[in-house]
Amino acid sequence: GAGVSQTPSNKVTEKGKYVELRCDPISGHTALYWYRQSLGQGPEFLIYFQGTGAADDSGLPNDRFFAVRPEGSVSTLKIQRTERGDSAVYLCASSLGTSGGETQYFGPGTRLLVL
Amino acid sequence: SQQGEEDPQALSIQEGENATMNCSYKTSINNLQWYRQNSGRGLVHLILIRSNEREKHSGRLRVTLDTSKKSSSLLITASRAADTASYFCATAPADYTDKLIFGTGTRLQVFP
Numbered sequence: 267g268a269g270v271s272q273t274p275s276n277k278v279t280e281k282g283k284y285v286e287l288r289c290d291p292i293s294g295h296t297a298l299y300w301y302r303q304s305l306g307q308g309p310e311f312l313i314y315f316q317g318t319g320a321a322d323d324s325g326l327p328n329d330r331f332f333a334v335r336p337e338g339s340v341s342t343l344k345i346q347r348t349e350r351g352d353s354a355v356y357l358c359a360s361s362l363g364t365s366g367g368e369t370q371y372f373g374p375g376t377r378l379l380v381l
Numbered sequence: 382s383q384q385g386e387e388d389p390q391a392l393s394i395q396e397g398e399n400a401t402m403n404c405s406y407k408t409s410i411n412n413l414q415w416y417r418q419n420s421g422r423g424l425v426h427l428i429l430i431r432s433n434e435r436e437k438h439s440g441r442l443r444v445t446l447d448t449s450k451k452s453s454s455l456l457i458t459a460s461r462a463a464d465t466a467s468y469f470c471a472t473a474p475a476d477y478t479d480k481l482i483f484g485t486g487t488r489l490q491v492f493p
Binding site for chain 2: 297299301307308309310311314316321322325355357359361367368369370371372373374375
C-alpha cells in the first residue's frame with residue numbers, strides 16, 4: 267500500500283492479557299517509530315527502529331512493553347500483562363531514515379482498550 | 382513527556398476567518414513539524430520548518446519559528462469547515478535522536 271498500515275484497528279482485551287500490535291511501514295522506509303496517545307493528549311514517543319535494531323527505546327514505560335522488527339520492515343509492539351492504564355491509541359510512523367529530522371508518516375493507529 | 386504546550390487549547394471560528402495557533406517548546410531543536418489529526422486517529426503531516434528558517438508557507442498555511450523564544454506559530458488563512466481538526470506541533474530535538482516530541486494540541490472548530 268501507499269501508506270503506513272496498522273492492525274488491528276481496535277483491540278479490546280482483559281487486564282492481565284498479552285497483546286500484539288502490528289505496523290507495516292511505507293515500502294523503502296528504514297526508520298520506524300511507535301508512539302502512544304492518550305485521550306486529549308499529544309502522542310508520546312515509545313521506541314524508534316533504524317533497520318532491524320532499536321536505536322532508541324527510551325520511551326517504553328516499563329519492561330512489559332517490547333517491540334521487534336526482525337526483517338527491517340514490519341514491526342510488532344508487544345504488551346505483556348496489560349493494565350487498564352495501557353488503554354490508548356498506539357500510533358506507528360515511518361520515515362526514509364537517510365538523515366536526521368525527516369518527515370514522519372503516520373498510520374491510522376490501533377485503539378487499545380483494556381477492561 | 383510532552384515537549385511543551387500549545388495555545389489556545391481550543392479555538393472556534395467562522396469559515397473565511399484566519400486561525401492562529403501557537404506552540405512553545407523547551408529544548409534546542411533540529412526542526413519543528415506541524416501535524417493535523419482528525420477524530421483522534423492518524424496524523425497528517427502539514428509542514429516542516431528547520432531551525433535555521435524563520436518562516437515557511439504551504440498553500441493556506443504559514444508557519445513561523447523563533448528559536449530565541451522557543452516558539453512557533455501556525456496560521457491557517459481563509460479557513461474552511463474541512464479544517465476542523467486537532468493541530469499538533471512536534472519538535473525533533475537537536476541531539477540527533479529521531480524521535481518527535483509533541484505538544485498538547487489545539488482543537489480547531491470551523492463553523493460554516
